[in-house]
Structures are given as C-alpha cells and as structure tokens.
Amino acid sequence: MDILISGLLLGGTYVLIxxxxxxxxxxxxxxxxxxxxxxxxxxxxxxxxxxxxxxxPLLTLFLVAPIAFVGNWLIYRLLLVPLVRRxxxxxxxxxxxxxxxxxxxxxxxxxxxxxxxxxxxxxxxASPLSILGTTVALNRLVAFAFAxxxxxxxxxxxxxxxxxxxxRAVAVNPDSxxxxxxxxxxxxxxxxxxxxxxxxxxxVLISTFIxxxxxxxxxxxxxxxxxxxxxxxxxxxxAIVAALILGLVETAVATLIDPGLTLVSAYLIFLLVLLxxxxxLFGRAQT
Amino acid sequence: xxxxxxxxxxxxxxxxxxxxxxxxxxxxxWLSIALTAMMYIALSTSWALFSGPTHYISLASGAFFGVxxxxxxxxxxxxxxxxxxxxxxxxxxATVLAGLIGLATLRLSGVYFVIFTLGLAEMIxxxxxxxxxxxxxxxxxxxxxxxxxxxxxxxxxxxxxAVFIFGWLIDRSRLGFALKIIGNDETVARHVGINTAWTKVxxxxxxxxxxxxxxxxxAPRYSYIEPNLVxxxxxxxxxxxxxxxxxxxxxxxxxxxxxxxxxxxxAISIWIPNFTTLFLGLAFLTIVYFIPNGxxxxxxxxxxxxxxxx
Numbered sequence: 001m002d003i004l005i006s007g008l009l010l011g012g013t014y015v016l017i018x019x020x021x022x023x024x025x026x027x028x029x030x031x032x033x034x035x036x037x038x039x040x041x042x043x044x045x046x047x048x049x050x051x052x053x054x055x056x057p058l059l060t061l062f063l064v065a066p067i068a069f070v071g072n073w074l075i076y077r078l079l080l081v082p083l084v085r086r087x088x089x090x091x092x093x094x095x096x097x098x099x100x101x102x103x104x105x106x107x108x109x110x111x112x113x114x115x116x117x118x119x120x121x122x123x124x125x126a127s128p129l130s131i132l133g134t135t136v137a138l139n140r141l142v143a144f145a146f147a148x149x150x151x152x153x154x155x156x157x158x159x160x161x162x163x164x165x166x167x168r169a170v171a172v173n174p175d176s177x178x179x180x181x182x183x184x185x186x187x188x189x190x191x192x193x194x195x196x197x198x199x200x201x202x203x204v205l206i207s208t209f210i211x212x213x214x215x216x217x218x219x220x221x222x223x224x225x226x227x228x229x230x231x232x233x234x235x236x237x238x239a240i241v242a243a244l245i246l247g248l249v250e251t252a253v254a255t256l257i258d259p260g261l262t263l264v265s266a267y268l269i270f271l272l273v274l275l276x277x278x279x280x281l282f283g284r285a286q287t
Numbered sequence: 288x289x290x291x292x293x294x295x296x297x298x299x300x301x302x303x304x305x306x307x308x309x310x311x312x313x314x315x316x317w318l319s320i321a322l323t324a325m326m327y328i329a330l331s332t333s334w335a336l337f338s339g340p341t342h343y344i345s346l347a348s349g350a351f352f353g354v355x356x357x358x359x360x361x362x363x364x365x366x367x368x369x370x371x372x373x374x375x376x377x378x379x380x381a382t383v384l385a386g387l388i389g390l391a392t393l394r395l396s397g398v399y400f401v402i403f404t405l406g407l408a409e410m411i412x413x414x415x416x417x418x419x420x421x422x423x424x425x426x427x428x429x430x431x432x433x434x435x436x437x438x439x440x441x442x443x444x445x446x447x448x449a450v451f452i453f454g455w456l457i458d459r460s461r462l463g464f465a466l467k468i469i470g471n472d473e474t475v476a477r478h479v480g481i482n483t484a485w486t487k488v489x490x491x492x493x494x495x496x497x498x499x500x501x502x503x504x505x506a507p508r509y510s511y512i513e514p515n516l517v518x519x520x521x522x523x524x525x526x527x528x529x530x531x532x533x534x535x536x537x538x539x540x541x542x543x544x545x546x547x548x549x550x551x552x553x554a555i556s557i558w559i560p561n562f563t564t565l566f567l568g569l570a571f572l573t574i575v576y577f578i579p580n581g582x583x584x585x586x587x588x589x590x591x592x593x594x595x596x597x
Contacts, residue, residue, distance in 0.1 A: 031398050033405075083575070091397065095342050096575055098401055099531070102524070103571030110565025117561075218520075222406045229399065260417050267410045270403065271391060278395050 003252050005136060011247025012144040015151055016202040017220055018227035018239045023195030026234030027171045028188040029090070030080055030097045034105035035224055036217030038068060038196050040112055042203025043212045047120035057204050058146070064204050065197045072196025075104070076189045084185075105217065112214040119213045143205040150201060154194075155236060167191050171234040199224075219263070226270045232280020241281060245269070303448055310437035322440045322508070324549040326501055329447040330522075331530040331541035333497040336454050337490040338527075339535030340470035343397050346523040347388065349408035351381040351495045353518035355502025357415060360428035360512035370432055374503040378496050385495025389488035404523070412518035419514065432507040442504045450497055454538045462486060524567060525552070531574050534581025543582045 017039065024032045045064050046057040083100060087093035130136075158164040169177040170187045178184055206212070227246055231238030246266060253265040273280075309321050330348055338345055355377040362373035388407070392400045457463040465486045468476040476483050506512060525548075533544025548570075555566055578585055 031401075091342060094397055095344060096579075098344060098398070099571055100575045103568045103575060106524075106564050106568025106571060108568070110562070110568055113564060114561060218405070219409075222402070225402045229402070258417055258421070260413055260420075263406065263410050263413050264417075267406065274391050274395065274399060274403070278399070 003255055004248070006140075006255075007248035007251035008244060009136060009140045009144045009247070010251055011244035012147045013202065013206055014223060014227055014243035014247050015240050016147045016198060016205065017224045018231065018243050019151060019154060019236065020195040020197075020199030020202060021221075021224040022228050022231075022234060022236065022239050023167075023191045023198065025228060027167050027191035028076065028080075028195070029084075029093065029174070030076070030192060031094060031101065032192075032195075033098060033101040033221055034108060034217075035101075035196075035199050036219065036221035037105050037108035037112070038072070038199035039203035039206065039220045040212060040214060040217040041108065042068065042200035043120055043207030044112060044116060044203075045200075046204040046207045047116075047122055050122050057208050058142070061146070061201055061204050064200050068200035069193045069197040073189055073193035075196070076192040079104070080192070081185065081189075084188075105221070109214050109217060117214065119211050120207055121211050122207075137209055139208040143208055146205055147202070150198065151240070154198065158236065163187075163190065222263075223266060226266055226273075229278075230269065230273045230281060232282055235280055235282055238280050238282045299451065303444070306444055307441065310440055318436050318440065320549065320553055322436055322443065323553070324545055325440060325443040325447055326505060327526065327529055327545045327549060328542055329443055329450050329501050330498055330526045331533070331545050332447065332454065332538070333450045333494050334526050335530045335533075335535040335541045336450070336457060336538075337487075337494045338530070339540075340466040341487055341490070342470060343393070343487065343491075344401050344527060345404050345491065345494060346401065346520075346527065347385070347404040347407050348494070348498045348526040349518060349520050349523035350404070350411050351385065351498035352502035352505075352522055353408055353411060353514070354381045354384065355499035355504075356506040356509075356512060356517035357428075357502075357514060358499075359503045359506040360430050360517075363430055363432075364428040364512075365423070370430075370503075370507070374500065377503045378499045381495040381499030382492050385492045386488060389491040390484075393487045393491065394484050408518045408520045408523060412514045415514045415518070428512045430506045430510050430512055434507045436508070439504060439508055443501065446497060446500050446504065451538065453493065457490075458538065462489065466490065521567075528567065528570050528574065532570070532578070532581055534583030534585075536580065537583050540581055540583040 017035075020038070021032065021035045024030055024035065042064050045067075046060045049055045049060045049063070050057060079100060080097065083096045084093060087096060158168060166177070166182045166187050167190065169180070169182055170184055170191070174184050174188075177187070203212075223246065227239055227242045230245070231240070231242035246269060249265050249269060250262045253261050306325070310318055313321055330352070334345060334348060337343070355374075358377035358380060359370060359373040362368040362376065363370060388403065392403045457466070465476065465481045465483075468479065468481060469483050469486060473483055502517065506517075509516060529544045529548045530541040531544070532548055533542060534540035552563075552566075555563055574581070580588075
C-alpha cells in the first residue's frame with residue numbers, strides 16, 4: 001500500500017514532465033534533450049524566490065510559466081527554426097536537433113552551476129500526512145494535486161479549443177496540416193513553448209519535495225523520454241499511464257531492493273518496451 | 288594497388304612511425320597529453336566508423352570504456368588474473384553487450400538508440416555499484432602493473448592503428464558499400480536486399496570492442512579504479528564532439544578534430560575548470576550551426592571554392 005500511494009504520487013509528477021516533452025517531440029518534432037534543464041531552471045527559480053523572499057513555490061509557478069514560455073518560444077524561433085529549414089529530411093532534423101539540444105543542455109548546466117553550484121535545498125510544507133494508513137509528506141500531495149490540475153487543463157486545451165486542435169493536427173501530420181491552412185511553424189513554436197513552460201512548472205513542483213542540483217537534468221530527460229516512448233509519441237493518454245507505471249515500478253524497486261537501482265529499473269522497462277511495443281502502449285504498428 | 292592507394296598508405300605508415308617516436312622526445316606532461324589524445328583518436332575514429340555513415344549518434348563509448356577498465360581492475364584485483372587475459376575478456380564482453388544493445392535498438396529509429404545509449408554508462412555504473420556493495424564488498428580495485436606511460440601510449444597507438452586498418456578494410460568491403468547505401472537512404476538499402484539491421488549491429492559491435500580495449504589499456508594508468516571513475520558519461524560526449532569536429536565522412540577526419548580539441552580541453556580543465564560544461568555545450572552548438580561537416584568538410588568546401596575561381 002505504501003508503495004502504491006508513493007508510487008502514484010511520484011508518477012503524477014512524471015506525467016507533467018512527460019507532457020512537456022511530448023508536446024515538444026510529438027508536435028514540434030524536436031527531440032529536446034535540454035528538457036531536463038528546464039526542470040532544473042524551474043526548480044532553481046523556485047528555490048531562489050523562496051529563500052530570498054519566502055514566496056510560496058505555488059505562487060512562483062505563475063511567474064515561472066510565462067517566463068519559460070517566452071524563453072522556449074525564443075529558443076525555437078532563433079535556434080531551432082534554422083535547423084528545421086536546413087534539414088532535407090526528418091532523419092537529418094533529428095540528428096541536428098539532438099546535437100543542438102545537447103549543446104543547449106550543457107550550456108544551461110554550465111550557467112546554472114555558475115549561478116548556484118550547490119543543492120537547491122529548502123523546506124516547504126514538509127509536514128507528514130496520513131492517507132489510508134500511509135504517511136506521505138504534504139508537499140508531495142500538493143505537487144500531485146497541481147500536476148493533476150495542470151494535466152487536466154492541458155488535456156482540455158488540446159481537445160476542446162481551436163488552437164489545441166491545430167496542435168493535434170500538426171502532431172498527426174505536418175504536411176496535411178498545411179493543406180488545411182494551419183501555419184505549421186507557428187503552431188510548432190507554440191507547442192514547443194507550452195511544452196517548455198510545463199516542464200519548468202514541473203521543476204517548481206518537484207523542487208518542493210526532491211532536492212535538485214545543476215546536474216540532475218539529464219536524469220529527468222531520460223525518464224521523460226522513456227515515458228513518452230512507452231506511452232507512444234504524441235499520445236497524452238499513453239503518457240499518463242506510462243508515467244504512473246514508471247512511478248510505481250521505481251518506488252517498488254527503491255523500497256523492496258535498493259534505491260540505487262531506480263535507473264536500472266527504468267532501463268529494464270525501456271528495454272521491454274523497445275523489444276515488444278516500440279510504437280507505445282496504445283500505439284498501432286506503423287506501416 | 289594503384290598510385291592513388293599507395294600514397295595515403297605511405298603517409299599512414301610515416302604517421303604511425305612518427306607517433307611511435309613521441310615518447311622519446313616528449314616526457315612527463317606532454318607525454319600524458321599525447322596519451323590522452325591517442326586514446327581519443329582510437330575512440331573517435333572507431334565511433335565515426337559506425338556513426339559517420341549510419342547517422343546514429345552513439346553515446347555508449349563511456350559505457351564500453353568503463354566495461355573495459357572495470358573488468359580489468361576486477362579480474363586483476365580480486366581474481367589474480369593477468370592483465371592480458373582480462374583485456375581480452377573485457378573486449379569480448381563489450382562486443383557481446385554492444386551486439387545485444389544493437390539488436391534491441393538499431394531496428395528502430397535513431398532517436399530510440401540515442402536515448403538508450405544516453406543513460407547507459409550511468410545505468411551500468413549503478414548496477415555495478417549495487418552488485419559491488421551488496422555481494423562483493425565495497426572496496427577499491429587496484430591495477431598494479433609495471434607499465435610506464437610510454438608503454439600505455441604504444442598500446443593505444445597499436446589500437447588506433449588497428450582501428451584505421453579496420454576502417455580501411457571496411458571501406459573496401461561489401462559491408463562498407465552496404466553502409467554507404469544505408470547512410471544515403473535506408474529504404475533503398477532495404478529494397479536492394481541489404482540486411483540493414485545486421486550491418487549496423489556489426490559496426491556497432493566494433494565500436495564496443497575498441498572502446499573496451501582502450502578502457503582496459505587505460506586502467507593501469509589510474510592504478511586505483513572505482514565505478515565512478517571509469518563509467519563517465521562525459522567521455523561519451525567528448526568522443527562525439529571530437530569526431531564531429533573533425534568530420535566523420537573521411538577515415539582521417541576525427542584525427543583532425545581530436546588533436547586541437549584535446550589541447551583546448553586540457554587547457555580549460557586546468558585554468559578554468561568551472562567552465563568545462565559550458566564549453567562542451569558551446570562546442571556542440573558551434574559544430575551544429577557553423578561546421579556541420581567538421582574541419583574536413585570546411586576544408587573541402589574551401590578547396591572546391593578556390594578551384595571554381597581558377
């Protein structure tokens with residue numbers, strides 16, 4: 001029961017991380033390997049604001065989201081559009097964007113290290129709470145609740161708004177989307193920016209219960225990628241299920257065997273997915 | 288052999304001889320830099336043999352390198368085996384490992400492969416640390432040999448030379464031809480009857496083999512080994528940067544990238560160590576935006592331009 005509840009709470013945060021990456025990869029077709037650094041930046045902002053002026057991270061969210069949105073939008077327009085234009089095919093764009101986002105990831109890590117080289121430690125809502133006989137920290141629960149709300153808003157936006165429909169159209173097929181009058185570049189930039197903002201918000205929430213430092217971004221990127229692939233690229237529903245599975249398995253392995261093996265368990269899942277269901281949990285086989 | 292083939296071969300022989308003489312003129316600090324450069328020459332060239340034509344970016348070098356170093360250390364320290372035996376075993380293990388990873392991931396698109404190799408070194412390090420802490424007792428491993436830096440350097444030179452010979456042979460073989468077609472268009476390659484998955488897997492296995500050899504040879508240099516030291520993700524990135532900086536579409540391309548980059552990297556690590564990560568990032572961005580085909584590509588473009596003016 002302990003494992004189930006903590007696993008689900010962890011999975012809830014993973015959902016948020018994976019949603020950010022899913023928008024960026026599923027729609028803008030950019031495999032953003034600097035995604036984890038957005039999480040770290042969000043966490044750093046929250047840490048700074050909290051330690052300097054005692055502002056609740058739950059308020060910092062509303063500050064971080066627009067900044068991350070604009071920042072990611074600029075990254076897409078200035079750095080990634082030239083690559084999209086230059087690429088002769090999808091394969092080349094993939095290689096270029098992987099290398100470019102690796103570069104960005106290292107640059108961001110370098111900047112964060114020079115800003116704040118130590119752990120982002122602060123204590124927020126760290127009081128115990130009992131649910132169904134399991135003791136959980138209040139901050140985890142609050143983060144989970146926020147993740148659910150944000151996920152829901154995102155889901156509604158994607159499925160019940162005009163802009164959301166355009167985003168989904170581009171995700172399905174950019175070439176056909178052009179034919180019905182969608183400005184693919186603009187929609188891609190929008191999706192990339194929203195994805196970045198979601199990741200940064202996830203960073204703010206995660207920093208309330210996990211102590212981060214400059215170098216952990218890549219671990220989050222890894223996990224987000226595994227979730228996105230397991231759930232199926234561009235599939236929000238799949239990502240939610242996959243995130244919960246990963247959260248549960250990691251918690252189970254950490255409590256039953258050894259906390260040092262969480263990455264190994266994530267890899268095991270990844271390997272199984274690649275071997276048996278490379279198109280994602282709910283994906284159909286590609287033709 | 289035609290004249291066109293003899294000249295590069297002669298240049299190659301001369302270069303190897305010159306490189307072999309380095310320990311007689313350089314010592315201490317400069318020899319250690321030459322050693323590092325030689326290590327990256329072997330790793331980057333071998334990396335480019337696979338990634339150049341296939342465009343699959345492998346970040347597994349660090350993992351295979353670690354397998355090499357760690358197995359040598361474990362075998363020598365805990366089981367009293369000879370260095371040579373452990374070197375052979377580690378190369379074999381890494382080759383098999385690369386084969387398994389290749390079979391699981393190389394059938395799919397490049398993204399899956401990059402992601403899988405991205406965390407591989409870290410994952411193996413976690414696994415090894417866990418096994419060591421729980422079953423073997425956590426103690427350091429000592430690699431005590433009577434090799435000097437010059438010996439290690441010569442062994443690496445031998446590996447690097449072997450990589451070049453291997454690359455040259457591949458280039459002339461059916462395998463190399465198949466690789467070029469895959470690189471240009473994988474669908475076409477499949478249609479003309481090339482087993483694309485196997486071709487890629489075999490080449491990937493060769494990178495595992497060479498990286499483990501290099502890792503095994505480097506182990507005596509450290510003398511004290513622990514998982515955190517040998518399974519370094521940074522190494523994988525350095526290998527990629529150096530190869531891309533030089534250019535991966537020529538066998539000698541990575542060589543042109545390794546030498547200047549090793550020197551700059553060395554200088555930065557000494558003078559401004561906090562700047563290394565940022566520098567790594569800037570190097571990646573520079574390559575993608577300004578020199579996508581490496582120094583070799585830049586050089587070839589300039590030469591073509593000057594010819595068209597004449």
